[in-house]
Amino acid sequence: MITIHCRKPGQLNWVVLLVSLFHSFVLSQMAYGHVGSSGVIVQKQAGKYQLLISIKPPDVVPGTASVTVFVEQGRAGIIGARPIYFRSGDKGAPTHDILTPTGTNRYEGDLWLMSSGSSSIEFDIDGPDGKQRVVVPVMAVATALRDMPEGTGFGLAAMGLLLVVMLVTIIGASNADGVVAPGQAPPAKLGRKRVVGMGIGLIAITLILAGWRSWWNSTAEDYRNVQLYRPTPIKASVRIADGQRQLTIRFDTSGYGADRQKRRTLSYILPDHGKLMHAFLVRMPGLDAFAHLHPNRLDTLNYESALPALPGGKYMLFADVVYRSGFAETLTDTVEVPLLKISAEAAAAAKPTDPDDSWLVAEPMGVKANAVNVPHLDNDMVVCGKPGASAKLADGSSMIWMDKSAQILEAGKLYTLKFAVADAQGKATPIEPYLGMGGHAAILRSDGTVYIHLHPVGTYSMAAEGSLVSRIADTARTFHYPNAVHFRDSIDNWLAKLKTLPEVEKNRMLAASMPVMSHPMKTNNMVEFPYAFPRAGHYRIWVQVKRNGQVLTGVFDTQVNDPLL
Template sequence: MQRNLLRILPLLLIAMIVHPLHAHVGSPDVYEQGNAGPYKLFVVLRPPAVIPGVAEIEVRSQTPGVDRIDITPIPLTGEASKHPPVADSMKRPSSDPQFFTGHLWIMATGSWQVRFTVSGSQGPGVLSIPLPATAMMTRRMQPGMGIMLGLLGVLLVVGLVGIVGAASREAQLAPGTNPPPARIQRSYVVMAITLVILIGAVYYGNKWWGAEAANYSNYIYKPLRMDASLQAGNVLDLKLTDPGWLKQRKLDDFIPDHDHLMHLYLIRWPGMGVVFHLHPDQVGTGDFRLTLPTVPAGDYHLYADVVHATGFPETLVSSIKLPYVAGRSLQGDDAEGTAGPLKWNGDGTQTSNSYKLPDGYTMVWKKPANLTAKTPEEFSFTLLDAKGQPAQDMALYMGMTGHAAFVKTDGSVFAHIHPAGSAAMSAMMMAQSQNQAEASASQAPAMSMSSMPGMNMSQPSLPNVVSFPYGFPTAGSYRIFIQMKHGETVETGTFDADVSN
């Protein structure tokens, strides 16, 4: 029995490590839309609350005729990615024929993908969505449970001392006879020795438990640490260090994600009235540098998105107090936005659903009547020219029709979202290229990058509308920064959202 307990305890400990993390901050669920062959799917992946644990999966097909969807969890890279396990099939939980749910066991921390194999009236199709899964903290034992287990433990110790005492006193007596005083004396000695041994066992058991817990805490996700400093008046230096996590994590294996190794959002705090989207260069291992544009003075929160070679994305967080920086003008993919400060911080006002841009253009949010946490939603924005007509000169901004950042006003959530969704673009590309490679063998048409939402390069003119699939992780107040490009101008619109439970 005790040996079994010893075997089970480490598993229990693993199960107590909870909260997976995504590329973003505080926003672990993946919202993504893509094409599985002829079928357009809106996918929600909710990573497990424990590792190993169960990922909850929802799919809404926007194309009718889907008969069956099979799901498989596969590592995104490495040898194991070529040997997928047997697929599970998704269920239709309601009478809605286009809504499917399912769940998958995710057995280890790391960079995963979920492959959706679809069959239906228009033939087969396949789509893969990246799923970074990792544990973020240890769940503490609930006080009630602790007290109950403690009392049971005391009962066990007292009971065992009593049993040993009774055994040494009476085991060799004939039934019905009273123990002589010498035996009673001896039983007290035996009970005292037993108690000492048991206290020792509890003490060392606790030490062993602590060592196991410390061991497993190594698997709890700790993002790379980023320290920001201002050098030579206008150079922002970002030093990355590893606070210790999985040994596989490296500081020199970043891959470009939509054209850049790092996407840095610089947001003035707490008003969130100034935002920059900039792209520091890697100048050495774990060292990124950027010559700043002109930046107003203030306290800034820094959110830096990077992606490792495994397709594992991280968002690094830091802050810096900046004086007024007289820098260069904006260039390349740089973008800047200014808005009124948040109404939640003093006397600012909440932005309306129609945001007036500095060059006379207007960005309009088709805002849903109600926004609730954890609900998949399409956030749709339209760009109008100075005359209020649909903007005609739309351009791609870093290869896409738009970029969005959803930031909670208490700083606990930051999510950088694209028209295809919340997965890192480079991880998305890895997953799709595997499907492309296997497509010829399996006959199932896979999605090409140019058919991903918001990346359609083949269209002669780009739409003036962009939509982002996303769901707020928690209730509260958020500010949303939307970037669209027309001509040579990158526009940054600012919108506020109150999200209920």
């Protein structure tokens, strides 16, 4: 029997819908820090203020980012916001725009992002509870091509034709009418001069329009081939070595020479939560096998990780990396994992590449659980009068999805996904920091078109935030990268040292590397994630926490529908 403690009446319910996010434009092939969801959601503490920030960046740059700030705790009077690009820093940024209060403790505004690149939005909060500053990473990249509506095109074409006719007529008239003195009869050749003038005018306008069209086509081609974001290509493969399967992830730089849009500063990858790369493997089509791995860097282009005891099959791969500029990417590929039959002793003796690697084999998506020690994948309980779900964890404890607002969730609505852990006797049991945070989550739509690596602070990277905060503090107008070899070696040495530390010291060192991250859990057996499902569909959620030094993974399914209008 699992004991569930409910809130007292009147206590705030953080799972209540906070805001509707409209106009979700999803591009399944685009990936920058996630796949299929372009918004940024942040929930964090800043002094006495607890803020929930939602940013919808434009999918065409230049464009406006829609910003919404909820002050969940604290008394704020004025909130200003401004975009700051990594390459220009604070010196090249505009002044703050004041957000408009639109409700109780809610502020909104639109900010222009004028060029592509790694950027952030800096918020200045001022009020009775003091002044605070928060920086939120935002990737300012063009992800869409917009076609002009057919009606608008016809209307503009008709207006343009009218203007050309009028301009040609005016040129012809001015060429002819000037030769006639007041009171004199027009000469016989007046009409011919008017026609000649109109012909010259038509030729001049035609040349101008041809040059303008050439410029327009060139600009459109540059946007399509250079500015339009494309994720860095990778090639994943699995080989068998010494009786163990090895996953290799290689950055594909074959197009770097001809296409500058593809280029990345691969020597300047930053560790995020103490790892250079977070690689997630999910078996298709049932989403029944999952692994969260942290490959080692062999050289600038190649990363490698030993595979755990996963079943063979076709897997989707999502690899998260963060560059020194604060730009975060999710790189995607599919990989065939061969079936490897080994003895139980050999499987037990196999060591993961990283002690924080974890994996889980569960039921295929949509199958009801009816066996002991098998995750419950559907709503199977009521928690505080609301639908809930539970999952058995590998150590015999249970994970409970708390405060689920309904059996079927709505796309575009912001929820706080809250999960609690109870021991085998059903009592609340504390969880330990996992990679420097209360927990991690991965969410995947059944067809793979939506993926997100979630943290309690939201949908962005801590390493990206740290990089952009340090850049803002830099007084230089332009940023100069350090020596690539020295930078890469210093990162590798830091990571090697991190792996040798005891867990407590490692978490202390991780916390020191993420000083801007402030999001303590309110209850020591719970972890929360703010998220808005970008589109309708069937989703699987993997929630990862650490207990007694062991990484534990709970798996849950949920259906998301379009909102009722």
